Amino acid sequence: MLIAAGGHIIIVYLSPIVVLIACVYYLGAELLEWIKTWRPETRKLLATVGMLIGVFVIVVFIFFVACLFDLTPRPAYSPSSSSGPSFSEEVERLRGMEVERIEAERGKRAQVAQVEAERATEEQAARVAQEQVKKEDVQKRLFAFRLKRANDGAAEAQYDLALQYLTGQGVARDITAAKDWLQKAAAQGHKKAQKQLESLAATDTPTSPK
Numbered sequence: 001m002l003i004a005a006g007g008h009i010i011i012v013y014l015s016p017i018v019v020l021i022a023c024v025y026y027l028g029a030e031l032l033e034w035i036k037t038w039r040p041e042t043r044k045l046l047a048t049v050g051m052l053i054g055v056f057v058i059v060v061f062i063f064f065v066a067c068l069f070d071l072t073p074r075p076a077y078s079p080s081s082s083s084g085p086s087f088s089e090e091v092e093r094l095r096g097m098e099v100e101r102i103e104a105e106r107g108k109r110a111q112v113a114q115v116e117a118e119r120a121t122e123e124q125a126a127r128v129a130q131e132q133v134k135k136e137d138v139q140k141r142l143f144a145f146r147l148k149r150a151n152d153g154a155a156e157a158q159y160d161l162a163l164q165y166l167t168g169q170g171v172a173r174d175i176t177a178a179k180d181w182l183q184k185a186a187a188q189g190h191k192k193a194q195k196q197l198e199s200l201a202a203t204d205t206p207t208s209p210k
Helices: 002-035 040-070 087-151 155-167 175-187 191-203
Strands: none
Touching: 087 155, 155 175, 155 191, 175 191
16 A cells, blocks of 8 residues: 555655756756856856755655655554454443443442441440430339338238349349248238249249239
């Protein structure tokens, strides 16, 4: 392809220049013969002017030839021949960036979900702790109320107080105190207290209250 372009330049551009140079040479030779008939001073001045004109013509010719070679046909642009990334590589790069963005968003959502789950667990634990505190407070108040009624001689309160001592709800577990209150309730004819005492005597463990 380059050889064909070079031949085209020689035929179209350089051939007329060669013909022009030949004509100038012929006319110059004829002019030189005519100048020989002039006086020496005139011929010297004309030779100097002709040399300057010749130098100028040569410079213009060189510049013209350089411009011609600079305008030679160039191969068409192709994405694969450029120094930058190809179209497929650019697509892959953009796809990779999109995948990274999606993964980052998923990671953020997972972190938010984890934080929310931990917060929910902490809130649930706090609610359970509060309920436990409330339950223990209720048991303690109930123990104080039952103790007062048991001291007043209420058999049902004596039995309930004994169960609290047996299970340790609202008060420290104390089997001896539980037996004492069961005996007081049983002495008043409390059937459940009597049955609980029989169970403690047989197995040394309380039965489930009914």
